[in-house]
Structure formats: structure tokens, C-alpha cells
Amino acid sequence: MKILLVKPKARLPTVLGLQRFQLLEPLELGYLAAAAGSGHEIRILDLRLHLDADAALTAAxxxxRPDLIGFTGYTHEASNVIRLSRLVRGRLPGAIVVVGGHHATVEPADFDLxxxxxxxxxxxxxxxAAIVDALSRGEPPSGIExxxxTGEHFDPEAATGWPGFPDPATLPIPRRDLWHPESYRSVWAAESMPSWTALFPPVASVRTSFGCKMVCSFCIVPYLSGGRHRxxxxxxxxxEIAQAPADHIYFCDDENFIDADFGWxxxxxxxxxxxxxxxFAWTRSTTVNRSPELLKRxxxxxLDAAFLGFEFPTDxxxxxxxxxxxxxxxxxxLNRLRALGIAVHAAFMVQPHYGHAEFDRLKGYVRALPPSQSSFTVCTPSPGTPDYAxxxxxxWVENPHDYHDCMHPLTPTSIPLREFSRLFADQARDGIARTPLRVARQPILPADIWRLIRAxxxxxxxxxxxxxxxxxxxWNG
Known part of the structure; x- marks a missing residue:
């Protein structure tokens, strides 16, 4: 079979702006390509790399002329996935179109089209893999867990329960030969590094585990993983790490070190x-405080940097x-990590009801912290969580999925939206000024200076x- 796997391009400028700092590999598609097995001609089309995404897909x-086209997508990309599937149907009506990813998992009925x-x-x-096997044998892909x-075969009852997680041992090494590794880079956080070191090195993404044991009210992971970490x-x-062509590894686990024995x-x-x-790893303050020797190791x-979900400045x-x-x-x-020489990416969330006083409080809190790489999102519960329901x-919008990038408020703001945007943007810019390398005035490559300014x-x-x-x-009320 000829198989085309497609990563959509985001519609929202907030996501496009973030991608100037970080564009990670289409790892999920690399896994699928590996799982499909040998004997097939497989290509990966990452539309994020193309100025005109529709033209790139049409040309591909x-x-x-693939027999099977697979799309992945987050919730904010769902409308784009639907639009692109219609483009495919119009040009290759006989091809099989498959949709997966986060939104297909939490809101599958949206794709019954x-x-x-x-x-x-x-x-x-x-x-x-089961779909590819059935189609290769000329059989209908029915009865696959x-x-x-879709259509007359759509089962609304089957769409309501949570799918089970497979054995993590079955996750294959992704097909990195299907993309150009140098296309994927991330701004690299560090407490200190040699002068003139590349600030945007090529980065490979690696997943070491599934799930999380915690139950944060806004997060879908505990429901998807059954509250387990595997x-x-x-x-x-x-x-996989040894084979990855990049020297910088971005772990994309939900939590890297919650299982201390595995970490060691x-x-x-x-x-x-x-x-x-x-x-670069994701962890929690509770994990760092419980296992400082593991982080030291x-x-x-x-380990140059760790993501910590600070979330809010108040208990x-x-x-x-x-x-x-x-x-x-x-x-x-934060202090323990910095004492070890590990930079901290401190992630904060603002609430839609924040006004001037709340933004001032957050700005003051971040400014008082030791240097860290800070990011800011809007507290946005995921579809499928009790908070979302x-x-x-x-x-306050007709299709909240189009705004679900965790940077757009889904409920009315207490101040005019235009003013909320200004305060939110000022907070984000203020956070950038507090990164360790900037505070230390670390010399960087001239090409990276221009790239950083644009980002x-x-x-x-x-x-x-x-x-x-x-x-x-x-906008104004």
C-alpha cells in the first residue's frame, strides 16, 4: 500500500508564534509508520513546514496518489483536519481516510463525517497496524479495538468509554528516516553553557512512559491512562536515544521521574x-522534592532543564x-534544581477572570523568582474532564474547539478581551526577560540573535x- 501520514498546520497565531521557539518532530506519525510494518511505501507530510499547507497536501x-491517508490532530486543529479530509475526498475519492490523535480520542463524534x-x-x-493489515488483505477494517x-457503522456507545492503554513495550522506535531531523529545533534552556553555543539546536523527541498518577482537575491524562504511570x-x-541523530533529547512524557526506580x-x-x-524533561515539584538525588544523577x-508546572502564584x-x-x-x-545546575521552565496559567490586580500579582511573583524560563497559558480544561463538562x-464561542490551544480563554473575561490580550502579552514578554541566559548576558551566535528576535x-x-x-x-466587552 501507499500510505501518507499528515501532520496539520495550526490556524491560530499564538501556536504559530510558539513554534518559532519550538518545533518538535511529528513523533506520533513516526510511531505509526514503524507500526505499519514493512512492504508498504510510507511518507510523512508535516504541513507545519509549508507556507501553503493546502498546496503542499494537494501536490502530495x-x-x-496514496491508498491510505492518516491525519493526527489536537483539539485546536480539529477544524483543519476536517477541512483537509474534505480536500482529500475531493481529489482522491477512493482513498481511505483515517483520523487519530488527541481530539479523535476525546471527541470522536466530531469526525463522524x-x-x-x-x-x-x-x-x-x-x-x-490492524487497519493496514486488513486493507492489505482486501478485507474491511471492522471489529478492530x-x-x-463512520456513517451508518458509527457506534455512539463505543465512542463514550475511554480506550485502554497498550503495553508500553509495544511502542516501536519511530521512523525518523521519514523526515529531515534538522527541521526540528527548540530553544534550549540551561543555567549556563559555553559561550557561542547554538541556542536553537536540532532536537529529537523521545517518550519513555505513558500516563500520570496525579489528578489535576484540568488535565485529561489521568482519564486516558486510568490514573497509572507505565x-x-x-x-x-x-x-532509541542512541539512534536519534540529534544530540539534544526532548522528553515528551507526561512526567519523567514520578517512577524513581525507572528513572535510576x-x-x-x-x-x-x-x-x-x-x-530536557517534564517533572513535578513534588517529584523533585521527594527525589533530589535522582535529579542530581x-x-x-x-539533564540541562526541567519543566515544572507552577500553574498559579497562590495556594x-x-x-x-x-x-x-x-x-x-x-x-x-526550583531552588533545588538550580542548585544542581538544572534550569527550570516554570509554567504558569492565568484565569479568564484575571483583571489588572491579578496580572500585577502574577508579574510581581515571577519577577521575584530566581531566573527561569517562564511560559504562560490560560487555564483551559481538556474535553473529557469534569471541569470541561x-x-x-x-x-462564549460557538465552536470552542477552534480556540483550544490553552492560550485563548473559552469563558468570558472579566475585563474587555482586548485589554486581557494586552496584559497577557505583557506578562509573556516580561517572562522572557527572566531567562537564565538573558539575565547572565550569555554570548550567543549572531544567527541565533536574529532567530531569537523573530521568535x-x-x-x-x-x-x-x-x-x-x-x-x-x-473584543471590547
């Missing part, structure tokens, strides 16, 4: 194998979100103008 359909044949929910490798057929075989992860085992295995790379083998807000920590624990974790009646400008502009993404009637 004309030249490659004539332009789509199959919907894959949950981890897609096993069901996608985790796969919904790890991949250590030897498989080591082999992986660190020791990487050192025994002689793997020498730089790492990871620093010794190359009351953290409690309301069921975060499982407090402000003092966040600050203790509770707030849905209050959404900061696009990032700020996306926030500053986010009110324009809404109907004009919402």
Missing part, C-alpha cells in the same frame, strides 16, 4: 551504553485545581492580537 496527493472513513482512539500503533467506523523497557529507550535504571543504562546527550548524565488557586502541591513546594523545587454551558516578536504578537481571533462583538 497528485504525485504520490462523509470525508472520514475511520477514527482511531487512544494510542494508535496497534489499531493502525480502538477503531470506530514505563517502556529501559533497553528500548536507550536504543534508565540513567545508569544510558551511562553504561556510553550515550552522551543533553536532555540525571544532571550528571546531561488557593493550586488547591482549586487539585494540583497536589503548594507555592512553597514549587519554590523549593462543568464550564461548557458558559463558553520573540512572533510570540508576543500572537498573544497581543489573540482577541482578533474571536468575533468582533467580543
Amino acid at each position: 496527493l497528485r504525485r504520490f 462523509p470525508s472520514i472513513d475511520l477514527i482511531v482512539r487512544g494510542e494508535g500503533c496497534r489499531p493502525f 480502538g477503531v470506530l467506523r 514505563t517502556r523497557p529501559v533497553e528500548l529507550v536507550v536504543r 535504571e534508565l540513567a545508569e543504562a544510558l551511562e553504561r551504553a556510553g550515550v552522551r546527550k543533553r536532555y 540525571w544532571r550528571e548524565i546531561g 488557593a488557586e493550586l488547591k482549586q485545581a487539585a494540583k497536589g502541591g503548594n507555592v512553597a513546594a514549587n519554590e523549593r523545587a 462543568r464550564l461548557r454551558k458558559d463558553f 520573540e516578536h512572533g510570540y508576543y504578537r500572537g498573544f497581543r492580537r489573540l482577541y482578533r481571533d474571536y468575533p468582533r462583538t467580543l
